[in-house]
Amino acid sequence: VTTLTGGELTSGVSAPPGGLRRIGSARWRKRNLTFDKITFFLVFLVIPVAFYLAFVVSPFVQAAYFSLTDWTGFTPAMNFIGLSNYAKLFTDDTFMQAMANNILMAVVVPIVTLGLAMFFATLVTVGGSTKGNIRGLRNSSFYRVISFFPYVIPAIVIGLIWSQIYDPSAGLLNGILTRLGLDQFTSFAWLGDPRTARWAVMFVIIWGLVGFYMVLFIAAIKGIPAEVFEAARIDGAGRFRTAMSITIPLIRENVQTAFIYIGILALDAFVYMAALEPGGGPDNTTLVMAQQLFTTAFTKGQFGYACAMGVVLAIITLAYAGLIFAINRIFGGKSEVGE
Amino acid sequence: MGIYDTPLGRRDFLRGSLAAAALAATGTLGACATSGTGTSTQTSAPPAGQVSDTNPFGVESGSTVEAVIFKGGYGIDYAEFAGKQVEAKQQGVTVKVTPTTKVAQTLQPRFVAGNPPDVIDNSGAGLIGVNTIRDQLAELNDVIEAKNYEGTVIKDTIYQGVTEPGTFDGKFIVLNYVLSVFAIWYSASLFEQNGWTVPKTYDEMLALGEEAKGKGKYLLGWGKEAATYYQTMAIASAIKEGGDEVRLALDNLKPGCWSLPPIQDVFNGLKRIIDAGYMKPGGSGTVFTAAQAQWSEAEDFILYPSGSWIENEMKDQTKSGFKMTGAPEPTVTSNSKLPWEALHSTAGEGYIVPSQGKNVAGGKEFLRAMLSREAAVNFAKTKLASTIVKGTVPPDGFGSTALQSQIQMLEAAGSNVFSWTVLNPADLYGMNTDQLVVWNSFLSGDSDVAELTKGLQDITDKVANDDSIKKVQVS
Numbered sequence: 001v002t003t004l005t006g007g008e009l010t011s012g013v014s015a016p017p018g019g020l021r022r023i024g025s026a027r028w029r030k031r032n033l034t035f036d037k038i039t040f041f042l043v044f045l046v047i048p049v050a051f052y053l054a055f056v057v058s059p060f061v062q063a064a065y066f067s068l069t070d071w072t073g074f075t076p077a078m079n080f081i082g083l084s085n086y087a088k089l090f091t092d093d094t095f096m097q098a099m100a101n102n103i104l105m106a107v108v109v110p111i112v113t114l115g116l117a118m119f120f121a122t123l124v125t126v127g128g129s130t131k132g133n134i135r136g137l138r139n140s141s142f143y144r145v146i147s148f149f150p151y152v153i154p155a156i157v158i159g160l161i162w163s164q165i166y167d168p169s170a171g172l173l174n175g176i177l178t179r180l181g182l183d184q185f186t187s188f189a190w191l192g193d194p195r196t197a198r199w200a201v202m203f204v205i206i207w208g209l210v211g212f213y214m215v216l217f218i219a220a221i222k223g224i225p226a227e228v229f230e231a232a233r234i235d236g237a238g239r240f241r242t243a244m245s246i247t248i249p250l251i252r253e254n255v256q257t258a259f260i261y262i263g264i265l266a267l268d269a270f271v272y273m274a275a276l277e278p279g280g281g282p283d284n285t286t287l288v289m290a291q292q293l294f295t296t297a298f299t300k301g302q303f304g305y306a307c308a309m310g311v312v313l314a315i316i317t318l319a320y321a322g323l324i325f326a327i328n329r330i331f332g333g334k335s336e337v338g339e
Numbered sequence: 340m341g342i343y344d345t346p347l348g349r350r351d352f353l354r355g356s357l358a359a360a361a362l363a364a365t366g367t368l369g370a371c372a373t374s375g376t377g378t379s380t381q382t383s384a385p386p387a388g389q390v391s392d393t394n395p396f397g398v399e400s401g402s403t404v405e406a407v408i409f410k411g412g413y414g415i416d417y418a419e420f421a422g423k424q425v426e427a428k429q430q431g432v433t434v435k436v437t438p439t440t441k442v443a444q445t446l447q448p449r450f451v452a453g454n455p456p457d458v459i460d461n462s463g464a465g466l467i468g469v470n471t472i473r474d475q476l477a478e479l480n481d482v483i484e485a486k487n488y489e490g491t492v493i494k495d496t497i498y499q500g501v502t503e504p505g506t507f508d509g510k511f512i513v514l515n516y517v518l519s520v521f522a523i524w525y526s527a528s529l530f531e532q533n534g535w536t537v538p539k540t541y542d543e544m545l546a547l548g549e550e551a552k553g554k555g556k557y558l559l560g561w562g563k564e565a566a567t568y569y570q571t572m573a574i575a576s577a578i579k580e581g582g583d584e585v586r587l588a589l590d591n592l593k594p595g596c597w598s599l600p601p602i603q604d605v606f607n608g609l610k611r612i613i614d615a616g617y618m619k620p621g622g623s624g625t626v627f628t629a630a631q632a633q634w635s636e637a638e639d640f641i642l643y644p645s646g647s648w649i650e651n652e653m654k655d656q657t658k659s660g661f662k663m664t665g666a667p668e669p670t671v672t673s674n675s676k677l678p679w680e681a682l683h684s685t686a687g688e689g690y691i692v693p694s695q696g697k698n699v700a701g702g703k704e705f706l707r708a709m710l711s712r713e714a715a716v717n718f719a720k721t722k723l724a725s726t727i728v729k730g731t732v733p734p735d736g737f738g739s740t741a742l743q744s745q746i747q748m749l750e751a752a753g754s755n756v757f758s759w760t761v762l763n764p765a766d767l768y769g770m771n772t773d774q775l776v777v778w779n780s781f782l783s784g785d786s787d788v789a790e791l792t793k794g795l796q797d798i799t800d801k802v803a804n805d806d807s808i809k810k811v812q813v814s
Contacts, residue, residue: 076453187620192622300769
């Protein structure tokens with residue numbers, strides 16, 4: 001279906017400019033559809049939309065349909081079974097636990113990561129000396145570069161590095177702790193104890209992402225005219241007050257975008273978990289929906305059921321994005337400080 | 340996301356972010372989609388080539404055999420070797436061997452489209468659950484009834500009972516190629532040095548734990564992805580203790596199967612070892628290969644329950660002079676239904692021939708080559724593991740103590756060789772992931788026998804009560 005749509009659109013607009021001019025209606029002339037404009041639309045609108053339909057919307061629709069079937073994933077045969085996959089899903093305590101884990105992560109990871117990122121970004125841009133020009137701490141460009149390092153490493157590598165650091169017997173972390181005389185950490189399984197596993201995993205994700213969001217916020221803060229900060233300083237605002245009343249309101253939209261992206265990542269988290277806790281962690285405390293989806297599809301051969309999980313995950317993700325918008329609105333997003 | 344005439348306004352930005360959110364969300368969702376469902380359910384055509392004694396399946400001359408081989412611990416060179424054998428025996432036939440590390444992910448679309456390869460080594464962590472593709476596999480009875488390249492009927496050259504784990508509801512569809520012996524493994528040299536003997540019951544294990552502790556070593560250890568090796572050991576012990584009744588209850592997912600007395604006795608035996616502190620702590624947070632190196636290289640613990648692939652797996656991380664040797668899994672009491680020497684042995688590396696493949700005869704011919712002497716000996720020699728073909732390992736085990744002990748254990752067990760179908764290692768219903776969680780907390784000492792039993796029973800019941808999962812009746 002999608003290819004057809006693409007084809008129609010393409011043949012409709014790729015006619016030579018002369019042909020279009022001959023249409024001659026006032027409407028066409030008024031919109032002044034030159035060859036340039038048409039090719040521009042074609043390249044930047046029609047083709048992307050066609051691709052979007054073919055590779056994003058159509059799989060989306062297909063997966064939603066499969067979620068209503070008992071498809072095993074390895075045959076062309078499937079039976080329509082209505083909503084029973086969803087009924088099964090909401091009584092499946094393993095999946096519900098995975099969902100709860102994801103939601104906890106989607107709350108904790110964005111707040112901690114972005115909080116830290118904002119703190120560091122403020123320090124290296126406007127948090128410097130209160131005398132003279134508005135500037136960051138000394139050597140701020142150095143901090144900026146090193147804080148970005150973890151983001152340069154692929155997530156899977158980060159996961160593998162940290163699974164070694166957390167190793168109970170030969171890991172760096174327990175090595176340091178026991179060297180410091182904390183003997184209760186001898187062979188302590190950070191990733192294997194239900195009390196610590198989820199925090200250990202979240203720490204890794206946060207560690208890997210702070211640098212990136214810090215750079216994002218730095219770029220945003222750099223876009224604020226220095227006069228605004230100077231004015232605030234003249235009015236007697238300290239660093240904290242400046243951050244809360246000037247910086248954050250002025251880069252509100254960036255913070256919102258950051259929240260959405262990192263929230264989506266926390267709702268997925270598949271890569272980190274594949275490296276750190278491939279089995280779902282102790283008592284399934286680190287199991288995420290994407291992992292459960294993967295096992296259900298490929299190991300258990302229940303693609304229909306897995307698709308239902310995918311649909312639920314997508315809905316939760318959209319709901320999360322909606323929630324972030326709503327929160328932004330409630331806390332004065334409408335006052336349009338940024339524009 | 341689109342073209343805006345005005346500078347990026349707030350509304351547009353909002354729209355853009357929403358679209359971005361939707362886009363990211365579909366990343367996972369899209370993974371479920373297919374690339375179109377071809378509904379070609381062609382029945383396997385009659386053999387196109389001439390059927391003869393040297394060409395029992397009628398492979399067509401000039402045809403190609405596509406073999407997709409799991410590339411894990413054994414590599415794919417042994418399969419390429421077998422491919423060469425086919426090419427030498429069947430004029431004009433070419434064999435194309437392709438490696439894969441994720442069988443299910445790679446081949447899933449091809450099963451849907453109805454053009455799977457001719458023969459697949461369905462192994463590794465990403466294998467296709469056989470239960471889902473059972474109806475699409477060719478029966479392999481004619482393979483083992485055919486004569487091998489030396490002229491002997493294949494059935495007479497393979498170990499007893501090796502086709503059973505590949506037989507589902509009476510249909511033999513999975514040819515498990517590599518013989519695995521499950522045992523508890525130890526360093527014969529370390530045991531000799533300390534004057535230790537191999538424990539035959541759980542009480543003896545407990546006593547050995549005390550002695551090991553005296554030498555600053557733990558008795559047992561585990562890794563988080565391999566916690567269910569203890570389940571495999573426990574089931575084997577329970578079957579030895581209680582006989583077939585235990586095996587059938589577990590295989591047929593009977594309600595309350597985990598509460599059978601022999602299983603409970605084994606769990607209690609293990610629990611005493613764990614509570615005594617003879618289990619190396621931290622396993623639930625240790626990668627299993629690292630845990631295994633703690634046994635084979637650092638000798639932090641002295642016994643490890645595993646399959647006979649352990650030698651090959653730890654080849655590069657074994658202390659020199661570590662005489663890796665296996666012993667049968669312990670029993671609960673000394674008057675168990677099966678003797679201590681009874682051995683849990685089954686075959687792994689499950690080869691399947693999809694019935695919709697283009698060259699089913701070629702797929703079978705490939706298996707015939709693998710089961711012939713030359714390829715089987717080549718495998719044993721290069722991989723230090725026996726195939727299901729008998730007599731390919733000389734008494735010196737090519738210099739490997741583990742292989743020697745494997746053959747000795749098989750000889751001592753005689754006809755007392757058993758295996759089971761549903762649970763690990765065959766894992767027919769994909770329960771291992773859930774079981775790992777339960778076992779990790781039990782081995783850590785965080786849960787007791789009652790919690791372990793309940794956890795395992797819940798997992799079993801969930802599968803048993805799920806009508807959408809086809810069950811295999813085991814007898």
